[in-house]
Amino acid sequence: MKIGDKLLKVLNKTYEPSTMVTRKFGRYDLAMKTDEAGNPILLFIGQADEQGMIKGDQFTRRLIKDENGVTLKDHWDYKGKV
Template sequence: MALSKKIESYLGKIYSPDSRINERLLGKDITFITNEAGEPVTLFIGVRREDGAITGERYVRTIVRQPGSQKIMKSHWDLKGKVSRG
């Protein structure tokens, strides 16, 4: 499943570095983890259980930077599979 444009836009922002952020967006629970620059790099989307874990899907972001700088040339999210712990 591809991410919706609204979710991609939300994840295109900069957040607190090295953080775990829990939100609810478009009727889904999401948790994302940011890197040292505050860019979301790992996403869990689905339904949050009582213990805080998400049952759903996991995505990982690939970022290509301009050589010699931190400027992002391109990035994309890859679906890595289902997550469900029970």
């Protein structure tokens, strides 16, 4: 699975820091773990079961900023099926 432009708009938003955020995106369920700044760094996308566990794909984010807060690297890596 590939992350498209519409999903990137959702992932580039800032959420509550250091939490697991769940939401719907089209026909998919999303679960995003955020860092201390509220940026999503871990993404699970697929179909949630009765317990809320997502069966689908996992992505991790490489987000590197310098001391001034300027983004040097921002990339999502596909980690496989979950």
